[in-house]
Amino acid sequence: MSLPVQRPRETDTMPPSRWPKPLRRRPMELLATVLIGAGVLMLLQPFSLTLYGWSFVTTLTGVVMFTFVSKFPD
Secondary structure, three states: OOOOOOOOOHHHHOOOOOOOHHHOHHHHHHHHHHHHHHHHHHHHOOOOHHHHHHHHHHHHHHHHHHHHHOOOOO
16 A cells, blocks of 8 residues: 655745735735625615715725735735
């Protein structure tokens, strides 16, 4: 019975990123996801017409940001 060969993960063989930590994919994707969630909550709340008015812009900003940020390096 032979044991399976363990190959190094892709992240183990890649050199470390030279991007600043706040501009890497994970923190920026989190920020974009929070913006999308905030926009949806602004859309669904019944209290303020101003928040409702800005909800589409907030959601769209989060979606566009997530689209671009998903191409950033880890």
